[in-house]
Amino acid sequence: MKLTVENVSKRYGNGVQALRDFSLELGPGVLGLLGPNGAGKSTLMSILATITLPTAGRVLWDDGKSSVDTASHPNALRNVLGFLPQDFGVYANLSALEFLEYLAAIKGIDSKTAKSRIEELLTLVNLQSAKTRKLGGFSGGMRQRVGIAQALLNDPKLLIVDEPTAGLDPEERVRFRNLLSELSHDRIVILSTHIVSDVELTADRIALVAAGQLITCQSPDQLLQSLDGRVWECVVPPDMLAQFKSHHACSGMVRRQNGVHVRVVCDEKPWHNAVSEPAVLEDAYLHWVNAPVEVAA
Amino acid sequence: MIARKVWAVAKADFKERMRGAPAWMAMIVGGFLCYLAVTGKATVTLPFARGVWNSAWSAGTMATLAANYLTLVCFFVVRSAVQRDEETGAGKLMAAAPVSNFAYLLGKALSNFAVVLSVGSVFLLAAPILQWSHHEGYPFNPWELINPFLYMTIPSAALVAAMAVFFECHPWLKKGIGNVIYIFLWVESLREAAEYGREWTDVVGFDGFMKSTQAAAKAQGVVLKERGLNIGHASYDHWNIFTWHGFQFTWQQVLLRLEWFAVAAALVLVATYFFKRFDPDAKAALRFPLPKFLKRKPKEETVGKWETEIARLSAIGGMVGRGRFLGIVRAEMKLLLKSIPKFVYGLLAIANLLALIPHDKDGPTGPGVLAFLWIVPVIVWSNMGAREQAPNARPLIFSAPHSCLRQLPAEWVAGFLIALGVSLGVGVRDIVARDFLHLATWLAGAAFISSLALACGTWSRSTRLFQGLYCGWWYLGMNNVPNMDFTGVTGQRHAVGYAIAAAILFGSAFAQRWWITERAAVMRVLGVIRRQPQERVQTA
Numbered sequence: 001m002k003l004t005v006e007n008v009s010k011r012y013g014n015g016v017q018a019l020r021d022f023s024l025e026l027g028p029g030v031l032g033l034l035g036p037n038g039a040g041k042s043t044l045m046s047i048l049a050t051i052t053l054p055t056a057g058r059v060l061w062d063d064g065k066s067s068v069d070t071a072s073h074p075n076a077l078r079n080v081l082g083f084l085p086q087d088f089g090v091y092a093n094l095s096a097l098e099f100l101e102y103l104a105a106i107k108g109i110d111s112k113t114a115k116s117r118i119e120e121l122l123t124l125v126n127l128q129s130a131k132t133r134k135l136g137g138f139s140g141g142m143r144q145r146v147g148i149a150q151a152l153l154n155d156p157k158l159l160i161v162d163e164p165t166a167g168l169d170p171e172e173r174v175r176f177r178n179l180l181s182e183l184s185h186d187r188i189v190i191l192s193t194h195i196v197s198d199v200e201l202t203a204d205r206i207a208l209v210a211a212g213q214l215i216t217c218q219s220p221d222q223l224l225q226s227l228d229g230r231v232w233e234c235v236v237p238p239d240m241l242a243q244f245k246s247h248h249a250c251s252g253m254v255r256r257q258n259g260v261h262v263r264v265v266c267d268e269k270p271w272h273n274a275v276s277e278p279a280v281l282e283d284a285y286l287h288w289v290n291a292p293v294e295v296a297a
Numbered sequence: 298m299i300a301r302k303v304w305a306v307a308k309a310d311f312k313e314r315m316r317g318a319p320a321w322m323a324m325i326v327g328g329f330l331c332y333l334a335v336t337g338k339a340t341v342t343l344p345f346a347r348g349v350w351n352s353a354w355s356a357g358t359m360a361t362l363a364a365n366y367l368t369l370v371c372f373f374v375v376r377s378a379v380q381r382d383e384e385t386g387a388g389k390l391m392a393a394a395p396v397s398n399f400a401y402l403l404g405k406a407l408s409n410f411a412v413v414l415s416v417g418s419v420f421l422l423a424a425p426i427l428q429w430s431h432h433e434g435y436p437f438n439p440w441e442l443i444n445p446f447l448y449m450t451i452p453s454a455a456l457v458a459a460m461a462v463f464f465e466c467h468p469w470l471k472k473g474i475g476n477v478i479y480i481f482l483w484v485e486s487l488r489e490a491a492e493y494g495r496e497w498t499d500v501v502g503f504d505g506f507m508k509s510t511q512a513a514a515k516a517q518g519v520v521l522k523e524r525g526l527n528i529g530h531a532s533y534d535h536w537n538i539f540t541w542h543g544f545q546f547t548w549q550q551v552l553l554r555l556e557w558f559a560v561a562a563a564l565v566l567v568a569t570y571f572f573k574r575f576d577p578d579a580k581a582a583l584r585f586p587l588p589k590f591l592k593r594k595p596k597e598e599t600v601g602k603w604e605t606e607i608a609r610l611s612a613i614g615g616m617v618g619r620g621r622f623l624g625i626v627r628a629e630m631k632l633l634l635k636s637i638p639k640f641v642y643g644l645l646a647i648a649n650l651l652a653l654i655p656h657d658k659d660g661p662t663g664p665g666v667l668a669f670l671w672i673v674p675v676i677v678w679s680n681m682g683a684r685e686q687a688p689n690a691r692p693l694i695f696s697a698p699h700s701c702l703r704q705l706p707a708e709w710v711a712g713f714l715i716a717l718g719v720s721l722g723v724g725v726r727d728i729v730a731r732d733f734l735h736l737a738t739w740l741a742g743a744a745f746i747s748s749l750a751l752a753c754g755t756w757s758r759s760t761r762l763f764q765g766l767y768c769g770w771w772y773l774g775m776n777n778v779p780n781m782d783f784t785g786v787t788g789q790r791h792a793v794g795y796a797i798a799a800a801i802l803f804g805s806a807f808a809q810r811w812w813i814t815e816r817a818a819v820m821r822v823l824g825v826i827r828r829q830p831q832e833r834v835q836t837a
Contacts, residue, residue, distance in 0.1 A: 012578050043577075049393040052576045075395045083393040085386055092385075093316035094309060105305030106396040108298055134316075150390060 001064055001157060002027055003048070003188055008057035010043050010212075018043035020212045022057070030184040031217075032203030033192040034285055040212040041192045042086060045162050048190065049083045050074040063157065079108070082156030084147045086163045086192075092136030096127055096146050099135060100153065107154045114153070121149040124179070140167035148176065152183075159189045165198055177202045200281045208288045215288050220281060227279035227287060230267055234274035235259040244271070251286045302396045306404025310378055311411045323374045323416045330362055331423035335430050342527045343510060346519055346537040351434025352441035353543035356424040357506060360445035361528060363420035364453050364501040367413050369483055372457050373476070373761045374416070375409040379465040379572070388575035398569040402462050406565050409458035417450050434540070444543035448550070449502030452557035456500055459561035459568075466568040468579070473676040473760055480768040491526060496553050505550065514539040625703055629711035632684070633677050641673060649722030653729075667739070667784045668775055670720040671746065672768070678746060679763040681712050682754020682806060701810045705751070709803055712747030737792035738785035745783050745795040748802035755806040 003026040010019040018040045024031075035041050046052040048059060050070055059070045061077045068076045091099055097118065104114035122128050125145035135143065144167045151159060161180070165173045180189055180202050193199060199206055200220055207217040218226070231251075236244045237259050244250075244262065248270050252263035263277065264270045265287045314320050333339035340347075341358040348354030379402075382388035391401060424442050428434065460479070464470040470478065489495065490503040499505055507526050514521055519537040544550065573579035652666040685694040685704070694700055717724065720739070727736035746767070753763035774782035774789075782789040 010578075046577060049389075051389060051392045051574060052578050078393060078395040081393055083390065085389040090385060091309065091313040091381075091387060093313045098309065098312060102305050102309035103390060103394070106302050106391060106401075107394045108302065108396075111301075 001188065002060075002062040002067075003158060004060040004062070004067075005044075005048070006058050006060065008044075008047060008054045008059065010040070010047065010052070011055050018212050019047075019054070022209075022212070022214050024207060024214060024217060026188050026190070028184065028186055028188055029204035030180055030189040030191055030202050032199030032206040033190060033209060034194075034196065034199055034206055035209035036289060037194075039209045041209055042162060043212075044209070045083075045085075045160055045190070045192055048158075049081060049085075049160050050077055061158070077158065080154070080157035082151035082154065082159040084151040084161040084164055086166075090135040090138075090143055090146060093134055095132045095134055096122065096138070096149075097131040099146065100150055103150045104153050109154055117153060117155075118149075121152055124152075125149045141169060141172055144168055145172070148179075157187045159183060159187060160192075161190070162192045163194070164191065165193065165195060173198070196281050196285055206281075208285065210289045223281065223284040223288070224279045227265060227284055229276060230265055230287075231277045231279045231283050232264045232266065232270055232274040233277045234262055234264065234271035236262050236271060249286060249290050251283045299397070299400050302400045303404045303407065306391075306396070306401055307407040307411065310405055310408035313381075314375070314378075314408065314412050315415060319374050320412055320416065323370055324419050326370065327363075327366055327416050327419040328423075330366055331359065331420060331426075334358060334362055335423065335427050339528070343507070343514070343521055344523050344525045344527070345535065346514055346521055346539065348510060348513075348539060348541040349434045350428055350431035351540065351542070352425070352428055352438040353444060353541050354434065355428035355431070356421075356442045357445040357510070357541065357543070359420040359424040359427060360449040361501075361503070361506060361526070363417050363446070364449045364503070365487075365528065366420075367417050367450065368453050368457050368486075368501055369480075369765070371413045371416055371454075372461055372479060372483075373765055375412050375458060376461040376465060376476075376761075378405040378409060378462065380471070383575055392574040392576070398572050398574065399566065402466065402565050402568050402572060406458050406462045406561065409461050410455055413454040413457055414451070417446070417454060420450070421446055441543045444546075445506070448505060448544045448546070448554060452554045453501045455561040456557045456564075459564040463564040463568045463571075466572040468571060473679055473764055476761055476764040477672075477675055477768055480765060480772070484772055494524070497556065499553070500557060502554070505544065505553075509544050510539075510541050513541040622703065622707060625707035626710045626714070629704075629708045630714060633680060633711055633715060637674070637677060645670060645673060645719050649720065652720070652722035653726050667720050667723045667742075668771075668786045670723070671716065671742070671784055672771055674715060674719055675764060675767055676760075677715060678712055678750035678767070679760035680754070681708055681747070681750040681763075682752070682756075683758055683760050683763075684754070686755070686758040695814050701807065701814050705755075705807060705810050709747050709751050709806075712750055713743050716743035716746045734790050734792070735785045738783075738790050738795070741792040741795040741799065742783040742785065744799035745802070748799040748806070751806040752802040755809045 005022055005024040005026075008019055008022045009017070011017045022040075022044065033041050033044070043052070047054050048070075053071055060067050061070050062068075063076075063080065070077045091102075094102070100118045100121070101114060104118060105111070109117065119128075122131050125148055127142065127145055127149070130138070130142065135146065138146070144164070148161075148164060151161065159180075164180075165176055168176060177198060180191060183189060184202075184204070191199065191203060203220065205217055205219055206223060208215040216223075235256075235258055238255070241253075241260050241262075248262075248264045248266055250262050250264055254261045262271075263283070264274070265279075265283050330339060339362060341361045348357070379388070382391060421443070425437055428437065428442075464475045464479065467475070469475065486498070486500045487503070490499045490501060494504050494508070496504060503526055507524060511521055511524070514537070517539045519539045521537075648666050648670050652670075685700075685708075694704060717740075720743075724736065724739055727733070727739060749767060749770075750763050753766060754760065756762075770781060770783070774784060775786065777787040777789070780789070780791060780794070783791065783795050
């Protein structure tokens with residue numbers, strides 16, 4: 001089972017270049033997709049989910065028996081695809097049960113299988129007691145759980161989730177992260193999010209995307225190792241802060257009585273009182289995303 | 298498997314729709330029409346003739362009213378099946394599922410069909426009540442009660458259902474202009490059926506109804522001097538009464554009615570070409586490929602980093618709320634005019650120049666041009682009142698201070714100025730020609746348009762009500778229906794009446810906005826809402 005993204009570019013009708021020559025190969029496991037707003041993550045997701053077409057390049061789906069171009073044979077992928085889009089809405093007047101029954105049918109699941117699968121999923125996302133309530137009365141977190149349930153309806157081999165933990169409370173977030181980890185055993189999971197901790201705790205590999213390009217794709221450990229000895233914390237006087245910031249990439253700032261405690265990613269000691277610190281994923285994210293693309297590549 | 302997917306789409310969409318307000322509103326309004334029919338205020342008659350109030354004639358009356366109502370009103374009720382999936386994001390789930398475009402759109406069309414028939418069922422249920430209320434043609438005959446609906450209502454409902462899907466998928470027709478085009482198609486189709494009597498273009502079945510009833514009348518020795526069908530209130534000194542037992546359903550008639558199901562299926566099929574499965578780049582898929590030298594080079598976008606030095610921002614606390622009213626009017630005008638393509642300004646300029654040419658009273662220039670000038674910006678006006686009530690705009694606009702006293706009147710002024718601005722040539726001509734009566738009509742008409750748009754938008758929270766109502770009103774006015782010409786083009790002069798109507802409509806829009814944004818403050822002053830929580834704290 002393999003999903004290959006080959007030199008994919010996407011230019012929208014209005015001239016916006018959302019993706020440039022993007023290549024990636026994915027096997028079972030969780031891929032975390034990280035990048036700033038407008039980096040092209042949602043466009044990539046739409047292309048992988050066969051909703052929009054690339055203007056160049058191709059996406060190949062290999063189920064172990066044959067490999068198909070998803071643009072030419074979208075249903076080959078759609079049959080095994082689970083997708084939770086970012087701006088996910090629901091039919092406000094349908095109940096959770098009716099909505100899932102509807103989606104099960106359009107995904108081609110026979111009614112008997114769908115019935116038992118929906119019951120299982122409603123239990124999994126903790127919505128059994130609310131399954132006959134209209135979706136219009138659901139909270140944001142409950143709607144998101146319905147979204148997660150629908151994405152798992154057809155037991156997908158490729159699961160694409162865009163900002164899945166938005167609207168979930170901390171406990172639900174942990175549950176969902178664990179669920180993703182469990183699911184990734186025998187399927188490909190692509191998780192796009194702004195929440196670095198979600199990726200850090202679930203992803204086997206992290207793809208950093210900026211300005212429509214893949215900057216790097218490494219395991220979280222590799223990303224952290226790349227910053228060994230390059231993360232510093234120093235105390236800067238408030239009146240020097242502006243000047244300091246203009247020269248260094250700061251990943252954190254806390255104002256305290258003795259000055260501003262600044263966390264910096266740079267090759268050399270940035271300030272006389274700077275102390276080396278262990279890197280966290282946020283440092284790596286800021287470092288790679290702010291680095292010039294040719295250097296990063 | 299495809300049938301199950303079609304069924305699933307249709308079932309879910311139908312349930313969603315029938316549990317929402319618009320379908321029920323359509324049924325209630327339909328019920329009111331039935332009430333008018335039962336009380337004799339809305340009848341269907343032939344010239345100087347009517348049928349005995351048996352089951353067939355009662356059902357024929359109701360089926361005629363239903364065909365009229367369903368083909369117009371229900372089109373707007375059901376014209377949101379695909380759009381809702383786009384807005385809610387549910388469309389993306391469908392797009393990523395293995396369901397074909399045809400199966401999805403057929404499911405939506407079937408759901409539309411079921412919704413239209415559900416609304417139509419109100420008329421079916423009212424038919425025996427109509428028969429009973431006249432005490433004329435007992436007993437009840439079930440076949441005769443259903444017969445006219447089978448002939449007239451069901452085929453037209455199928456066509457409306459499919460047209461709604463087609464209009465939603467077509468990149469141009471899905472916009473506001475589609476609503477306007479539909480209104481004119483509807484009017485033309487009724488005229489076609491009433492005037493020309495071509496069976497194969499008879500969507501609503503009026504021609505068939507006229508021919509069938511006329512044949513029945515002729516067979517009973519009732520001679521009709523002219524062809525026609527009166528819908529509404531008709532009173533003659535002498536009625537020729539005949540008995541009609543419904544349509545005969547010859548093979549030819551059945552095929553002619555099935556024609557509309559075939560047209561509906563074809564429309565759904567063609568819609569699959571335009572439907573791009575909620576692709577965010579759908580426009581590009583439909584655009585004609587341009588040669589390389591004609592393509593505009595896209596601008597490279599550079600995204601700057603966030604400026605985090607808050608100290609660099611100036612303090613403006615004392616300036617908040619000092620914005621001038623004219624500034625808001627200007628902003629509202631900019632927003633409204635943004636949607637007009639540049640070539641339309643050219644058309645309007647030419648029409649205004651034509652308006653300045655001296656003319657005969659009934660000539661095509663002069664005030665006559667006003668008819669054209671005041672139908673072109675219908676899409677612009679239709680945004681008034683509705684734009685700020687969109688779910689994503691509402692919190693922003695209504696959380697601004699005094700939206701009721703500043704933004705709403707400013708929007709009305711903008712609409713009024715646009716009405717005057719697009720027809721300035723007419724005003725100038727009236728002044729030069731000293732036609733002050735028409736000048737007053739022109740001013741009142743402009744005020745009426747702005748108020749009607751604002752009231753329709755604020756109450757319905759949609760652009761469609763104004764588009765439908767205004768086009769219908771405009772059309773009736775242009776056909777010289779008494780009191781309906783707000784432009785003065787046909788020689789009617791109702792400046793005072795339309796000025797009063799404008800004031801009432803604006804007042805209703807204001808009341809709606811006040812209710813949303815200001816009522817809490819006034820109610821607190823009146824003591825309806827008390828500051829309970831604070832008192833409780835003190836007591837505790």
